[in-house]
Amino acid sequence: MKAFDCAIIGAGPAGMSAAIELAQAGADVVVLDRADRAGGQIYRSAADSPLPDAAHLGPDYAAGADLIIRFEQSGATHLAGADVWHLGDDGRILFSYQGETREVHCREMLLCPGAMERPMPIPGWTLPGVMTAGAAQVMLKSDAVVADGAVFAGSGPLLYLIVAQYLRLGVQVAALVDTTPRQHFFDAAPLMPRALQQLGNLRKGLSLLREIRASGVATYRYAENLEVIGDDRATGLRFSASGQQHEVSADTVFLHHGVQPNLNMSRAMGLAHHWNSTQMCWQVTVDAFGQSSVPHVSVGGDGAGIIGADGARAAGRVAAQNILFRLGRISQADRDQSVRADLNDLSALKPFRRFIDCLYRPTEALRLPRDAETQVCRCEEQSLGDLRKGFEQGARDPNALKSLTRCGMGPCQGRQCGHVVAGLLAQWRAESPEEVGYYRLRSPQRLLTLDELGRYGSVSAGAAE
Amino acid sequence: MFRSLQDDDHDLVTLIVNDQPVNARKGQSVWSAMAVASQVVTRKAALSGEERSAYCAMGVCFECMVEIDGLPNQQACLRRVADGMSVATQDITENSEATDEGL
Ligand SMILES: Cc1cc2nc3c(=O)[nH]c(=O)nc-3n(C[C@H](O)[C@H](O)[C@H](O)COP(=O)(O)OP(=O)(O)OC[C@H]3O[C@@H](n4cnc5c(N)ncnc54)[C@H](O)[C@@H]3O)c2cc1C
Ligand code: FES
Numbered sequence: 001m002k003a004f005d006c007a008i009i010g011a012g013p014a015g016m017s018a019a020i021e022l023a024q025a026g027a028d029v030v031v032l033d034r035a036d037r038a039g040g041q042i043y044r045s046a047a048d049s050p051l052p053d054a055a056h057l058g059p060d061y062a063a064g065a066d067l068i069i070r071f072e073q074s075g076a077t078h079l080a081g082a083d084v085w086h087l088g089d090d091g092r093i094l095f096s097y098q099g100e101t102r103e104v105h106c107r108e109m110l111l112c113p114g115a116m117e118r119p120m121p122i123p124g125w126t127l128p129g130v131m132t133a134g135a136a137q138v139m140l141k142s143d144a145v146v147a148d149g150a151v152f153a154g155s156g157p158l159l160y161l162i163v164a165q166y167l168r169l170g171v172q173v174a175a176l177v178d179t180t181p182r183q184h185f186f187d188a189a190p191l192m193p194r195a196l197q198q199l200g201n202l203r204k205g206l207s208l209l210r211e212i213r214a215s216g217v218a219t220y221r222y223a224e225n226l227e228v229i230g231d232d233r234a235t236g237l238r239f240s241a242s243g244q245q246h247e248v249s250a251d252t253v254f255l256h257h258g259v260q261p262n263l264n265m266s267r268a269m270g271l272a273h274h275w276n277s278t279q280m281c282w283q284v285t286v287d288a289f290g291q292s293s294v295p296h297v298s299v300g301g302d303g304a305g306i307i308g309a310d311g312a313r314a315a316g317r318v319a320a321q322n323i324l325f326r327l328g329r330i331s332q333a334d335r336d337q338s339v340r341a342d343l344n345d346l347s348a349l350k351p352f353r354r355f356i357d358c359l360y361r362p363t364e365a366l367r368l369p370r371d372a373e374t375q376v377c378r379c380e381e382q383s384l385g386d387l388r389k390g391f392e393q394g395a396r397d398p399n400a401l402k403s404l405t406r407c408g409m410g411p412c413q414g415r416q417c418g419h420v421v422a423g424l425l426a427q428w429r430a431e432s433p434e435e436v437g438y439y440r441l442r443s444p445q446r447l448l449t450l451d452e453l454g455r456y457g458s459v460s461a462g463a464a465e
Numbered sequence: 466m467f468r469s470l471q472d473d474d475h476d477l478v479t480l481i482v483n484d485q486p487v488n489a490r491k492g493q494s495v496w497s498a499m500a501v502a503s504q505v506v507t508r509k510a511a512l513s514g515e516e517r518s519a520y521c522a523m524g525v526c527f528e529c530m531v532e533i534d535g536l537p538n539q540q541a542c543l544r545r546v547a548d549g550m551s552v553a554t555q556d557i558t559e560n561s562e563a564t565d566e567g568l
Contacts, residue, residue, distance in 0.1 A: 034524060034543060036492075036545065041523070050471055050490070050492070051470060051471075052470065052471065052472060083524075083543070116521065116523065116525045117521065126510075126515070126517060127518075128505050128506055128516055128517060128518030129505065129518065130518075130520065131518075131519065131520055131521070131522065132520060132521050132522075134521065134522070134523060135519065135520065135521055135522035135523065136522075138522040138523050138542075139467075139494075139496075139497050139500070139522055142494065142497075143469070143490075143493045143494055143497040144469055144470040144471045145467055145468070145469050145470070145493075145497040145500060145501055146467065146468060146470060147466065147467050147468075147500075148466050148467075148468060149466065169470060232515070232516055233505075233516075251466065252466075252467075262525070378517075378520075378526065378528060379511065379527060380511060380512070381510055381511060381512045381513055381515075410511070410527070411527040411530065411538065412525065412526055412527040415525045415526065415527075416525070416526055447527075447538045449536065449538075451536075
């Protein structure tokens with residue numbers, strides 16, 4: 001089997017941008033993504049939207065179509081619908097493809113798995129009818145499906161974006177319940193002047209809020225003590241705001257308070273990680289070129305720390321140039337020359353990022369559960385009370401707690417509870433999450449059937465489907 | 466209530482969700498077809514048997530695991546509809562630990 005020069009996991013802005021650079025330089029590159037179309041989260045279905053009028057999604061979304069088309073014409077092999085579940089540091093990648101198991105080999109690996117939404121373990125968050133705001137975004141973009149009369153709760157640009165998109169499309173919104181604390185505005189104010197260098201980005205954010213306000217949708221600010229109401233289905237959201245108790249009826253509740261890198265792949269590979277105390281999440285440790293602790297494995301885009309779509313494009317290109325250098329296709333001087341502009345852009349984005357990270361930093365009240373009955377591990381149904389009991393029985397770190405309570409052992413492999421468990425242990429031990437650590441993960445990163453493993457094939461460079 | 470913003474003149478397929486015929490647009494995810502048909506329960510929780518539904522719609526929470534054509538643990542948000550496909554709420558979370566076989 002002929003190995004690819006480079007395999008990229010994830011066809012979002014980071015992965016697509018990297019693939020274009022690599023393919024242009026003549027490298028044999030394969031891009032694997034579990035979605036059936038290229039685009040990633042932000043540009044999902046941007047090149048062939050099922051919506052009658054996709055212009056309502058905004059100019060950023062429309063801009064994605066161009067990148068997708070360039071990617072598709074780049075000569076990179078795109079395996080759409082390839083769900084990757086094993087990455088070996090020997091360059092072997094195993095994935096599910098149309099119900100079968102497939103394998104590719106590569107010299108260099110670039111992980112661009114993007115982000116997922118930060119879990120929000122409030123009372124009632126496991127009830128049917130409760131979803132993330134990103135879920136609303138995904139259903140809208142890929143299937144043109146919306147929920148009428150939903151309540152949106154939490155904080156951050158992606159929450160305001162989906163509310164604005166719903167309103168433009170004439171979808172009725174019950175309320176926006178904004179949990180951004182008043183204090184965050186004071187904390188973020190000193191960072192504002194430098195963030196102003198990214199005036200365009202700042203304007204975009206402000207205009208979303210203005211748009212929502214002008215629509216007349218009920219908006220509550222500084223909301224606290226969120227609780228989903230309902231017995232076996234969500235029927236609404238209860239919260240307090242400005243010293244008053246409120247209840248909004250809705251059969252769909254969309255929650256959001258920021259995104260965090262998708263870790264399972266880089267964790268299962270044993271790459272070095274560190275705790276990002278600003279974004280309150282773990283991230284893989286990489287150098288300026290995205291190279292991880294294993295030299296032939298690089299990570300780019302939101303998967304290596306949240307930087308947004310523009311940053312992801314730049315990071316993808318930078319990683320690609322470094323990979324070309326590592327493959328011996330360009331000199332170090334050429335690499336340094338090619339990445340200069342993108343590295344400058346990436347540092348120019350930083351003050352804006354810092355401002356956003358400070359203004360919308362996840363509050364402890366939404367990051368960690370409050371009531372003993374609230375589920376932390378959704379798969380194995382382990383509540384805050386169960387975990388606390390485990391801690392008192394001597395489980396001091398995530399892996400010990402996992403063996404004792406089964407938290408993190410279910411099909412999601414800790415994707416939902418990992419950060420919450422680390423946060424709780426950090427609180428109980430009065431130490432930083434860095435000290436507490438994270439679940440030890442292994443391949444495969446998804447449930448597999450024997451049937452699927454039995455149907456096996458490989459994809460060679462130069463002979464891909 | 467979920468609804469589709471698409472016009473009706475699309476290629477439709479018919480799938481069976483918990484013994485009920487459901488029309489869906491070609492290319493649509495199984496989860497969104499279920500949602501539009503108000504069939505939102507995807508699985509029963511492993512211990513309590515509580516009803517669960519899709520949470521993330523992007524493949525990371527595994528709450529949307531349903532049985533598709535007799536195969537359990539299929540993520541409804543990642544699978545696409547097909548004509549004659551049979552989808553059922555998953556009653557038990559089997560194999561909740563990922564298998565290592567084949568590695
Ligand atoms: C649900 C959601 C919606 C978002 N919507 C927006 C938005 O509308 N506007 C905005 O500015 N930002 C949005 N974001 C933020 C977004 O993370 C960035 O803007 C941008 O998409 C990051 O680009 P990326 O290339 O790093 O990753 P992504 O665009 O996330 O791309 C990562 C890709 O990797 C694939 N992948 C991950 N794991 C695997 C695997 N194991 N096997 C195969 N493929 C895999 C995914 O399918 C995905 O296509 C959203 C984030 C989330 C989580
Ligand atoms: S809804 Fe989360 S994995 Fe499908």
